[in-house]
Amino acid sequence: MTINTRNLRQITALRSQALELLAANQARAADQSLSPADRQVATFDAEEAQAVLGILDSVKLNLGRRRQARSLHAYALF
DSSP, X not given: OXXXXXXXXXXXXXXXXXXXXXXXXXXXXXXXXSOHHHHHHHHHHHHHXXXXXXXXXXXXXXXXXXXXXXXXXXXXXX
């Protein structure tokens, strides 16, 4: 995958969506007016959103490191 700002923007947008899902599902998991089964599903969904956030953070970190490595390499060649 080519490292560019478009990739980072896409990852940031996906991360924002995952954060929204996490917050919504955490709220549902804590909502005592829902059935225990619905709260359990919301808890599972929140855990899944948290896992997606971890993956996206890892990808973003790796892209940033590649970008930094390329910059250092270009500077060394100069």
